[in-house]
Amino acid sequence: MATFPEYIAQNEERDGVRFSWNVWPSSRLEATRMVVPVAALFTPLKERPDLPPIQYEPVLCSRATCRAVLNPLCQVDYRAKLWACNFCYQRNQFPPSYAGISEVNQPAELLPQFSTIEYVVQRGPQMPLVFLYVVDTCMEDEDLQALKESLQMSLSLLPPTALVGLITFGRMVQVHELGCEGISKSYVFRGTKDLNAKQLQEMLGLTKPSATQGRGPQTAQQPLSNRFLQPVQKIDMNLTDLLGELQRDPWPVTQGKRPLRSLGVAMSIAVGLLECTFPNTGARIMTFIGGPATQGPGMVVGDELKTPIRSWHDIEKDNAKFMKKATKHYESLANRASTNGHIIDIYACALDQTGLLEMKCCANYTGGYMVMADSFNTSLFKQTFQRVFTKDVQGSFKMAFAATLEVKTSREIKVSGAIGPCVSLNAKGPCVSENEIGTGGTCQWKICGLDPSTTLALYFEVVNQHNAPIPQGGRGAIQFVTQYQHSSGQRRIRVTTTARNWADAQTQIQSIAASFDQEAAAILMARLAVYRAETEEGPDVLRWLDRQLIRLVRGPGLKPGSGLRGSETDFMFHLRRSPFLQVFNNSPDESSYYRHQFNRQDLTQALIMIQPVLYAYSFNGPPEPVLLDSSSILPDRILLMDTFFQILIYHGETVAQWRKAGYQDMPEYENFKHLLQAPVDDAQELLHTRFPMPRYIDTEHGGSQVRAQRNTNNIHIDLRTDTLTCIFSLIYVLMFCQYIHFR
Structure with missing residues (x-):
């Protein structure tokens, strides 16, 4: 019998699910007393190398209000070729293709090891990937050059049939027409006037997609496209040249003024363009911002430099005059994008604020990425942007589009809501709780963008009454059904079915507590x-x-x-x-x-x-985790701290002196050289795998302020060392645990 920690780890590895309680209290009253609700962290696309997709569609329960998917928890009558749904207890006939099933010849969806299974939907077209770049040109030449190089690099990583578009903006917004041989052609829009989808459609000369465009079957040779969204294989050279020729916004900027940046209108045009051409199709709007919006809808600050962008103090005093109107504008765009399954990514690289507070809904509602850095010329942006296009062992992008998540529950439990990068689909049903937590009132959510680490928090309510005991050995079941567009263009359905035991809190409280x-x-x-x-x-x-x-x-x-x-x-x-x-x-x-x-x-x-996790490196043995406490700082020790957003290596006083003396370069001190290298190697591993890439800091006791760049193991790393700042920041974090011992 596995222990609870082993059981929890096995379920997370197989199904991508972690529950707060792994034995559930059997009544609403008992569950309320437990304080922490019955809830789950669910990773819909948890990587499973041993999970090949099934090349047929799932078998569904015939009851219209249920439609649960056949799973290992169902009771099966092999002789009569019937199965009983474990959610509504409806008896269903197997389809003719299952005529040969028996106790020794079971389909994969009935095997316990396939509590998570993925189906490939054979009907319907395979849709191309769509990437629409929205580029800010109001930035310094060095930043713009670095951004252009990153965008040109990304073209080489896209599949040949992927559709690409380009919108640039400064004081004006330009929608570039691609595929024009020997000439650059674009449609220019004023940055102060917003356009709805119909107006944009008329101005760009786009007609509504016909029955074949957007939904009909397509071939790899002739993907859907228009003048503004073209296949990479067709316009690769032209678009590379066009990106290379991009210049800073030509409008002059008076001293003491900010450049006029029409970000809100540019994003609105991007959303409208995809809305007209590829509704209900997976697509990414990748927005690159070098500063705040300063004119038109969505502006977050005026163009006077003497007027700083809003702070928390201004917000508390209701002195952020642009904030509410800008937030409303971006929320409208986020809702339009999420309705059509389009993702909005925001890459904001500037030393000052750029308006992420107002724009956060664009990424939060659509499952897009949000990346914040000081400059487009830093490795933090370059490496992070490159990792967006990471591929799996089959050569497909580790990203999914236009996903929906549906949750089905057994009768004793209902779903209260979800917290994560999703929006409600307002699907009512028998398993929806009246008590809403997060995005509630529904059993279905839309997640426009998914990757293998995207995780939702789902909250449940036990509705079984105290005077209605559950039979001994009863189990509560939950099924997660995720439908999404795979990066190959296929539609797929991943189904995860899991169950937990019920227990009476009056007599089995120890069992419930042990499952926490x-x-x-x-x-x-x-x-x-x-x-x-x-x-x-x-x-x-x-x-x-x-x-x-x-x-x-x-x-x-x-x-x-x-x-x-x-x-x-x-x-x-x-x-x-x-x-x-x-x-x-x-x-x-x-x-x-x-x-x-x-x-x-x-x-x-x-x-x-x-x-944050803190590891100590010394001559006494292998690296070991140590307390987040100032007592962990010792002269002969190297510390590696990982806060997710930063990775910091700190050299103690004695180690720093030895390093300055160059002992690591002497043959007789080979072990010291290895000691210095060990935390660097571990840091490199984290820098290679994490998204977004963390900031890398190398500091030491008593050192001077240094700013340098170093190339280590083929990774371009910004090495920023402000010793006093780093040490005090480290001590501040390390002392978190010093004064607390709740027991």
């Missing part, structure tokens, strides 16, 4: 706190979090010695002081960026964000 997944519970409660922080005052959220933690520690069966250890309280302590809830010393853009990343990453990465 403290890591999952910490992240699920943190997601809820971050969601509340978006709409409530900070102190109110912290007080709510404190009350929940106190109730949890005092809850039935969870007193010290009966299940709850210290990790839950430690995580909550760190969460209270994290940038996800505390806005002190962070700009509104930074807070929006941190919260965006936290709400889409999987459990492991989210834990690192809340409680």
Whole structure:
């Protein structure tokens, strides 16, 4: 019999699911007393190399209000060729293609190891990938040159049949017509006037897609296209040249003024262009921003440099005059894009704020990426952008488009809502709870953009009444049905069915307490706190979090010695002081960026964000994890700290002196050379794999302020060392645990 930690790890590896409780209280009253709701972290596209897609479509329950997918938990009568749905108990006939099934000849969907299974939908067309670049030209020449090189590089990574478009903007917005031999042609729009989809369609001369365009069968040789979105194989050279010829916005900028940047109109035109040409088809709008919008719809600051962009203080005093109107504009664009299954990515690279606070809904609603860096010329942007186009072992992009997630539950439990990069599809049903958490009131959500790490938090409500006992050995079941457009153009359906035992909290409280997944519970409660922080005052959220933690520690069966250890309280302590809830010393853009990343990453990465990991390297043995405490800083020790957003290597006083003396270059001190290299190698591994790429910092005790660039293991790394800042930041983080011991 596997222990609960082993059971939890097996389920996460196989199904991409982590529940807060792995034995469920059998009544609404008992579940309420548990404080932490029955909830799950679900990664729809969890990587499974051993999960080949099935080349036929799923078998569905015949009841119209259920339509659950055949799964290993169903009861099967092989002789009568019937199966009973484990959600509504409807008896269903197997289709004729299953005539040969028996106890020894079972289809894959009935095997226990295939609780997660993926189907390829054979009907319907294979749609091309669509990438629409929206490029800001109001930036310095060095930044613009670096961005152009990255965009040209990305063309070489796209499949030949992928459709590409280009929109550039400054004071005016230009929609470039591609495929024109020997001449550059574009349609120019004023940056102060917004256009709806119909107006844009008329101005660009686009007709509505016919029955064949957008939905009909296509071949690889003749993909859907128009003048503004062309296959890479057709316009690769022309577009490369066009990108190379891009110049800074020609409109003069008066001293003391910001350049006029029509970002809101450019994004509106991008959304409208795809809306007219490829509705309900997976597509990415990749927006590259070098500063804030300063004119037209969506502007977040005026063009006077003496007027700074809004801060948290301005927002609290209701002194951010552009904020509400800009937020409304971008929310409208996000809703239009998500309705059509289009993703909006935001790459904001500037030393000042660019308006991510107002634009966050564009990435949050559509499942797009949000990347924040100082410049387009940094490795943080270059490496991160290149990783967007990472491919799997089959040579397909690790990205999915236009996905929908449907949740089906057994009768005793209902779904309250979801928190993550999704929008509601307002699908009512018998499994929808009246108690809404996050994006609730539905059992279906749209996720326009998915990758293997995209994770949603799903919250459930036990609705079984206290006076209606569940039979001994009863199990509650949940099924996750994810339909999406694969990067190959196929439509696929991934089905995950999982079940947990019910238990009476009056007699089996120890079993329930032992099943508590403290890591999952910490992240699920943190997601809820971050969601509340978006709409409530900070102190109110912290007080709510404190009350929940106190109730949890005092809850039935969870007193010290009966299940709850210290990790839950430690995580909550760190969460209270994290940038996800505390806005002190962070700009509104930074807070929006941190919260965006936290709400889409999987459990492991989210834990690192809340409680950074610290490893110590010394001559005493292999690297070991140490406490996030100032006592971990020793003269003869090297520390490697991973906060997800930064990777910091700190050399103790003695180690730093030895390194300055050059001992690592002497043959007799080979072991010291290896000691210095070990944390660098570990840091490189993290830099190679993480998305977005973290900032890399190398510092030492008592060093001077240095700024340099170094090329290590073929990775271009910005090495920024401001020793006092780094040391104090490190100590500040390390002291998080020093004064807290909730037990």
